[in-house]
Amino acid sequence: MNPSLSSQAPPSLVAGSPTTVLFVDDEPHVTANFRIMFRKAPFKVLVANSGAQALGLLAASSVDVVVSDEQMPDMAGSELLAEVRKLYPETVRIILTGEASLDAAISAINKAGIFRFLRKPCGADELLACLKEAAHAREAQRRAAAVELDTGLRLNLAKNFSLALGALFVVAQPVVSISEHGVFAYEILARTREPSIPHAGAFFAAAEELGRVRELDRAIRKKIVEVMPALPDASNLLINLHPESLDDPELLSEESELLPYAARIIYEITERSDLHSLESARAQVTRLRALGYRVAVDDLGAGYAGLSSIALLQPELVKIDMGLVRGVDSSPTKAALISSVIALCDKLNILVIAEGVETAAESARLQELECDLLQGYYYARPAAPFCELAWPDASGEPNPR
Numbered sequence: 001m002n003p004s005l006s007s008q009a010p011p012s013l014v015a016g017s018p019t020t021v022l023f024v025d026d027e028p029h030v031t032a033n034f035r036i037m038f039r040k041a042p043f044k045v046l047v048a049n050s051g052a053q054a055l056g057l058l059a060a061s062s063v064d065v066v067v068s069d070e071q072m073p074d075m076a077g078s079e080l081l082a083e084v085r086k087l088y089p090e091t092v093r094i095i096l097t098g099e100a101s102l103d104a105a106i107s108a109i110n111k112a113g114i115f116r117f118l119r120k121p122c123g124a125d126e127l128l129a130c131l132k133e134a135a136h137a138r139e140a141q142r143r144a145a146a147v148e149l150d151t152g153l154r155l156n157l158a159k160n161f162s163l164a165l166g167a168l169f170v171v172a173q174p175v176v177s178i179s180e181h182g183v184f185a186y187e188i189l190a191r192t193r194e195p196s197i198p199h200a201g202a203f204f205a206a207a208e209e210l211g212r213v214r215e216l217d218r219a220i221r222k223k224i225v226e227v228m229p230a231l232p233d234a235s236n237l238l239i240n241l242h243p244e245s246l247d248d249p250e251l252l253s254e255e256s257e258l259l260p261y262a263a264r265i266i267y268e269i270t271e272r273s274d275l276h277s278l279e280s281a282r283a284q285v286t287r288l289r290a291l292g293y294r295v296a297v298d299d300l301g302a303g304y305a306g307l308s309s310i311a312l313l314q315p316e317l318v319k320i321d322m323g324l325v326r327g328v329d330s331s332p333t334k335a336a337l338i339s340s341v342i343a344l345c346d347k348l349n350i351l352v353i354a355e356g357v358e359t360a361a362e363s364a365r366l367q368e369l370e371c372d373l374l375q376g377y378y379y380a381r382p383a384a385p386f387c388e389l390a391w392p393d394a395s396g397e398p399n400p401r
Contacts, residue, residue, distance in 0.1 A: 019043040019135040020061065024054045024068040024080065037124070043135070051075030051083075058084065063091055064138045065131060067118075070097035078114075085113050090141055092134040096122060154210070161206045164194035165216070170223045171382040174389050175238065175353055175375040183389050184373050185236035185266065188227075189382050190220050204242070217245040225257045227385040231264070235386070238296065241267040246284040252291065262292030266317055269309075270298045285313050296353075300341065310350070318345060322356020322376070328369075329361035339369050360392065 021043055023034045031047035038045045046061065048054035051074055057063070066084055068077035081093040096118045115137065116130050172186040190200050197203050207216040224239060231237055245251055246269075258265060267288060269281075285295050296317035297309045301324045310318065320338060328334045338354065345352045354366050357376030366374060380389055 019064045019131075019138065020046065021065045021067065021131060022046040022048060022054060022057060022063045024048045024051070024066065024072070024077070026050060026069065026072040026074070030069075043131075051080040054080060055083065055087075058088055058091070063088070065092045065094065065134045067094045067096060067127075067131075070095055081114060090138070092138050094118060094130060094134060096120060157206055158210055160194065160196040161203075161210055161212065164192040164197040164203060164206070165219050167193035168219055168223060169193070170220065170227065170385065172227075172385040172387075173375060173382040174235075174380050175373055176379050176389065176391075177372055178367055178374065179372050181391075183232065183235050185238050186231065186386055187238040187268075187375065188220070188224055188240070188385070190216070190223075190240075191382075207242075213242045213244045214248050217242055217248065218250060221251075221256075221258060228258070228261055230386055231261075232386060236264050236266055237261070238266050238268055240270050240298065242270055243281065247280055252284070252287050254291070259291060266294040266296050268296045268298040268319065269313060269315075282312055301337070307344075310345075310348070315350060317351040317353065319353045319355050319375075320371075325354045325356045325362060325366070325376070326358070327362070329359070329365040335365060335369060338366070338371065342369060342371055 021038075023031055023045065024047075025031050026049055028049055031049060034047060035045055046057050046063065048057055051068075051072060054066070054068070058066075066081065068080050070077035072080075077095050077097065081095060084091055084093055092115045093113065094116045095114050097120065115134055118127065118130060169191050170188050171191055172188055174183045175185045175187060176182070177184040190203060192203060197206060203216065204213070207213045221239070224237070228237070241251075250256065253259075269285075288295060294316040295313055296319060297313055297315045298319050299321040300309075300318045301321040318341070320341060324334050324338060328338060342352050351373060352371055353373040353375055354371045355375045357363050357366065357374045357378045359378060362376075363374060363378055378392060380387070
């Protein structure tokens with residue numbers, strides 16, 4: 001290589017983390033010159049004085065560009081770059097040569113797959129321009145790999161989601177009325193036998209990522225149609241509804257197979273996204289009511305679900321999030337918050353369900369706060385629709401179902 005290259009600092013090669021360039025030449029004063037030349041450059045410089053040393057550095061470090069002299073005693077540059085191509089195919093390879101033989105050129109092209117030939121003596125501007133092109137080529141490779149990886153992950157997620165839809169089934173968990181000593185409603189919950197989708201949260205997260213929320217909600221409603229005739233006469237049905245499905249024509253269709261049961265169906269608007277970003281939310285809820293359905297705000301006290309949602313949707317029912325319910329018997333703050341919600345809803349003629357009730361103490365405290373509708377493992381776990389409720393025994397142990 002030409003050791004007389006100027007020390008002018010090159011322009012930035014790529015945005016973000018610096019490009020790593022490995023210079024290989026058997027003459028130490030040449031590689032030393034490169035270190036000096038690029039000491040203020042926006043990329044990292046490594047140097048090696050033999051092919052073996054270069055391969056050692058490549059094994060220990062992530063290198064973006066390799067520039068090698070052709071004529072080296074232990075290993076020709078074209079041989080080194082051919083080995084680099086085999087071991088690190090993503091690394092951009094440049095060869096620098098004086099009087100290259102035809103055989104060396106053919107080897108460099110066919111075996112090493114070089115990015116550029118540079119001829120000695122090589123000026124600074126020419127070298128820096130070449131390095132800039134090489135760095136951009138390497139960055140383009142990275143972007144393409146990232147897109148390929150993301151595409152692969154999405155394809156795998158889409159495949160698993162489709163399998164989960166095919167293995168979809170529903171379970172039901174009762175909401176009990178203390179005053180009536182019976183079941184006020186059953187909440188329908190989605191499940192799948194597909195092991196790659198381990199729980200309902202993952203199911204909906206996948207649907208959101210893939211833009212298939214409406215498809216999932218439709219599939220759940222089809223399963224509900226199948227079990228609806230078995231719903232006990234005195235009970236209502238709670239169905240989770242993602243905000244993105246509010247304007248689904250199938251949901252609002254007068255041809256819907258659930259429409260004959262509309263008076264017994266309460267749609268829980270699950271705020272996985274901000275309802276207030278959906279300008280048509282109130283209008284769509286009004287259309288649901290016109291068809292005979294009722295509406296609930298789910299998870300009051302968690303995430304986006306707050307008092308403003310009550311003002312927006314004017315629901316017939318609200319569900320207090322389990323985060324407020326858990327430990328209410330030992331938390332005056334939680335008890336005060338729940339008491340305030342109950343008092344407000346009583347003034348607005350809105351029913352209140354406390355969900356996530358797991359202990360006799362929580363149940364007793366909620367009853368003291370005049371919450372009549374309770375849901376949770378203390379009364380029953382989700383099960384095949386629609387199991388008869390077995391009330392907890394006098395010992396206060398949770399219902400094992």
